[in-house]
Amino acid sequence: MSAPARRAALVYAGPALGGLALLPLLDFRANRIVGGDGVMAWAATGGSAYATALLAALALGTILSGSQVLRLALALAALALLGWMAGQGAEALMAEASEFARVSLGGGFWIAAAFLALAAADAAARIGLRAMVRIALLAGPVAALALALQTGFFDDLSILREYQANRDVFDAALAGHLRLVLGALVPALLIGLPLGWLCFARPRARAVILPVLNILQTTPSIAMFGLLMVPLGALARSYPGLRDWGVGGIGAAPAIVALALYALLPIAANTYAGLSGVPAAMREAGRGMGLSPARLLAQVELPLALPVILTGIRITVVQTIGLAAVAALIGGGGFGTLVFRGMGQAAMDLVLLGTLPIVALAIAASLAFDAMIEATARGEAA
Amino acid sequence: MKRYFLAPLVLAALLVLLLLRPELMTPLLRLLAEPGQDLIYDRKPLMTLALWHLALVGAAGLVATATGLALGILVTRPGGAEFMTLARMASNLGQTFPPIAVLAVAVPLLGFGFEPTFLALCVYGLLPVFETTVAGLRGVSAPVREAARGMGLSGVQRLWRVELPLAMPVILTGIRLSTVINIGTATIGSTVGAVGLGEVIVAGLQSGNTAFVAQGAALVALMAICAETALRGLGRLADSGALTRA
Amino acid sequence: MKGAMIRVEGLTRRFGDAVAVDAIGFEVARGEVLALVGTSGCGKSTTLRMINRLIEPDKGRVEIAGRDAREMAPDALRRGIGYVIQGVGLFPHWTVARNISTVPRLLGWDRSRIAARVDELLELFGFDPAEAGPKYPAALSGGQQQRIGVARAMAAEPEILLMDEPFGALDPVTRARLQDEFTAIRRRSGLTAIIVTHDMDEAFRLADRIAVMDAGRILQIDTPERLLRGPREGFVRQFVGLDDRALRILSLHRVRELARPAPDAPAPAQWVAPEDTLREAASRLIWEGGEALAVVEADRITGEIRAEDIWRVGTRGAA
Numbered sequence: 001m002s003a004p005a006r007r008a009a010l011v012y013a014g015p016a017l018g019g020l021a022l023l024p025l026l027d028f029r030a031n032r033i034v035g036g037d038g039v040m041a042w043a044a045t046g047g048s049a050y051a052t053a054l055l056a057a058l059a060l061g062t063i064l065s066g067s068q069v070l071r072l073a074l075a076l077a078a079l080a081l082l083g084w085m086a087g088q089g090a091e092a093l094m095a096e097a098s099e100f101a102r103v104s105l106g107g108g109f110w111i112a113a114a115f116l117a118l119a120a121a122d123a124a125a126r127i128g129l130r131a132m133v134r135i136a137l138l139a140g141p142v143a144a145l146a147l148a149l150q151t152g153f154f155d156d157l158s159i160l161r162e163y164q165a166n167r168d169v170f171d172a173a174l175a176g177h178l179r180l181v182l183g184a185l186v187p188a189l190l191i192g193l194p195l196g197w198l199c200f201a202r203p204r205a206r207a208v209i210l211p212v213l214n215i216l217q218t219t220p221s222i223a224m225f226g227l228l229m230v231p232l233g234a235l236a237r238s239y240p241g242l243r244d245w246g247v248g249g250i251g252a253a254p255a256i257v258a259l260a261l262y263a264l265l266p267i268a269a270n271t272y273a274g275l276s277g278v279p280a281a282m283r284e285a286g287r288g289m290g291l292s293p294a295r296l297l298a299q300v301e302l303p304l305a306l307p308v309i310l311t312g313i314r315i316t317v318v319q320t321i322g323l324a325a326v327a328a329l330i331g332g333g334g335f336g337t338l339v340f341r342g343m344g345q346a347a348m349d350l351v352l353l354g355t356l357p358i359v360a361l362a363i364a365a366s367l368a369f370d371a372m373i374e375a376t377a378r379g380e381a382a
Numbered sequence: 383m384k385r386y387f388l389a390p391l392v393l394a395a396l397l398v399l400l401l402l403r404p405e406l407m408t409p410l411l412r413l414l415a416e417p418g419q420d421l422i423y424d425r426k427p428l429m430t431l432a433l434w435h436l437a438l439v440g441a442a443g444l445v446a447t448a449t450g451l452a453l454g455i456l457v458t459r460p461g462g463a464e465f466m467t468l469a470r471m472a473s474n475l476g477q478t479f480p481p482i483a484v485l486a487v488a489v490p491l492l493g494f495g496f497e498p499t500f501l502a503l504c505v506y507g508l509l510p511v512f513e514t515t516v517a518g519l520r521g522v523s524a525p526v527r528e529a530a531r532g533m534g535l536s537g538v539q540r541l542w543r544v545e546l547p548l549a550m551p552v553i554l555t556g557i558r559l560s561t562v563i564n565i566g567t568a569t570i571g572s573t574v575g576a577v578g579l580g581e582v583i584v585a586g587l588q589s590g591n592t593a594f595v596a597q598g599a600a601l602v603a604l605m606a607i608c609a610e611t612a613l614r615g616l617g618r619l620a621d622s623g624a625l626t627r628a
Numbered sequence: 629m630k631g632a633m634i635r636v637e638g639l640t641r642r643f644g645d646a647v648a649v650d651a652i653g654f655e656v657a658r659g660e661v662l663a664l665v666g667t668s669g670c671g672k673s674t675t676l677r678m679i680n681r682l683i684e685p686d687k688g689r690v691e692i693a694g695r696d697a698r699e700m701a702p703d704a705l706r707r708g709i710g711y712v713i714q715g716v717g718l719f720p721h722w723t724v725a726r727n728i729s730t731v732p733r734l735l736g737w738d739r740s741r742i743a744a745r746v747d748e749l750l751e752l753f754g755f756d757p758a759e760a761g762p763k764y765p766a767a768l769s770g771g772q773q774q775r776i777g778v779a780r781a782m783a784a785e786p787e788i789l790l791m792d793e794p795f796g797a798l799d800p801v802t803r804a805r806l807q808d809e810f811t812a813i814r815r816r817s818g819l820t821a822i823i824v825t826h827d828m829d830e831a832f833r834l835a836d837r838i839a840v841m842d843a844g845r846i847l848q849i850d851t852p853e854r855l856l857r858g859p860r861e862g863f864v865r866q867f868v869g870l871d872d873r874a875l876r877i878l879s880l881h882r883v884r885e886l887a888r889p890a891p892d893a894p895a896p897a898q899w900v901a902p903e904d905t906l907r908e909a910a911s912r913l914i915w916e917g918g919e920a921l922a923v924v925e926a927d928r929i930t931g932e933i934r935a936e937d938i939w940r941v942g943t944r945g946a947a
Binding site for chain 3: 531
């Protein structure tokens, strides 16, 4: 590995180890009111000192090793070890404590986990794997994590205690969040894609459509949610039957409409950009061969525009997953419910219980779309 | 130059007018409110809220712009290319975390009010500036860079006299995006007590007063559009080269 | 060569496992123009860029006016050398005048001296200083941009000019015109220059000596005529191209070299000027028929030139 590459590896491994050295791996609180005591990585259980040394060795290995494949393996192994240390440590600490005690993940854990994950991602990127392979590779750690969760390995951590206590709320939040996102995306696609095409086909339409969508985009999200409560509330009052469908002033309906409106601009703008990015020469050739405008669109323009359009959809999906968190403010459900509840109770674990799934969903969607984009872009020659 | 800034000046004037004389909005707000509700938010002067809002966005914008520029410059230097993946991943991650999540995680660490909102806005505003700085600097054509090097301009001289001026229009687009997005995002900060126009919206949500929500939304949207047109005008000024003409 | 302006010894450069430049050595005298020619990838550009240290050599030495190039800081070295590239690289956000004044400004010349030099160069290259100075590069044609590029390289009065395919991006007519302009200018200013080109004709027009390169080595370094008369290897033979070689040799010589005093008999009806090439004279003789042409200067016949003399120059084995 060249010197600059080593420097970059240091940027990941350094903070990871530094975090573990300076910040606690776990926080132990005797009860909810008392302040927490940090427990350093090497002090959690009997075997922690050896585990920490091994972790340090693995991390150093990522700097010293010459091959990126080895770096990836070492980083993943370090992550697994870190997870194991957290789970074991929590179990050991809780074994001796009262039932009101709480063990949560400390700053050291988060920093180390984040940087080791970045190191793994960096190594994977340098190997130059295709997106599909990268996703398959991700399946391994995800499966391991799922298995650990299933077998209760992490059950002593406070965040999982919180999950156990609020399982039905969590499940409702998951269902609600997915309902919000999909409920917004389907109409947004059905309207946004044709709008984008319209901007492309009729320049005069574009001059009106894009600025209007832009104005929608600049409206702050909480305001949009709030404003939509009025017409939907009025609608529900006039047509009581709609209430059975869930349409009303509060709840998911205004949130879904707002999310759909926010999704329109990225979808339409990227569709327009993708279609207008098709080289004029290709269109000329197609028309010259006698393709009708509809055939031209379906067989030439759309396939070539697909990578850019998919990028727009990816941006939209990630944005929607994130914005849906605010829907809880107007009773729209979703993981935002947990986040706001946690903020109200000053309970970090609830906040994390709401935030981590959102981030995980967003990252998963991002990776899935990246794979799709890569697949469609590969079909293009130079 | 005047026509670049005509629209924002008009919008700014309208904004100031509405902030000082919110009663003007009454006829429209009446349509939205239930009978018996207050129409105009009067717990704090709207102008004060607007100024705090601007201060928050401005301060975060300065930090985000400075950081984004610095990272973008660093990553495009010969020694910094290795960090490109890291910087890109970090920025992308920043965008994936919804602002409400950043706020939620920052509150236990930094308390309520200004500080967590400031952090969330810095994180959120970073990516557009970073990406456009990289794109702008990379967009300087190869012959121009080669000629600058071959003529004996030092690295700093090349950056300051050639590359940055040429990248400036693109970078300004990123700064504009970052600022406009943050004006909207700052409203969420009011859910954790940050002083700003978001307070009006949140007050409306809490008491079911749609007139408040509409007021707050209209004022923020006006501010955002004003900023967008002003920065677009600045961008066009930069495009025409008037800023860097020597 | 004593007092050579540029001397290169054992210059080597690798990229990974590939050897781009393999222990090259040559000298360029003061006021001389050397062309490095070869196909793509032969190492000519790499060699050029090792002289102003845009690329650092792995082995070997570059001496400029007797001093090792490594003694100076690279930026300082480059400010004393003019550098012209194919893409020109005029800074789009500065006026023509500001572009030209780049290096003089860096060197701290005072304003009036810079302004005077800019005007001088603009006139030299055929521009009206008042009109062209305030223009932006985007407003210029390709040929004009290339001229300004050379002017910019000459602004700080360097003694050496390094040029990498300087006229490659231009159409043939503009290219020929610029090549002639360049030759006139550099003769007047006494500049030393190394020009990299893949175009043999360009090398012939511009250079005093030509180095033919292949796979990182110099195969032969000679004057244009000696290359035509005695190409050493297969590759040189192929690259130089031996079709028309007699005519190409003729185009390297001028009528004035062979003009004789006018005879007592009436002068031939057709005429040529002293600065015309022998090739043009030969073409005129073939077209008009006849065995001699009058040499005319300022509307006066000053001599004559005979066909047999011309043929002798183009014969194998001549000087």
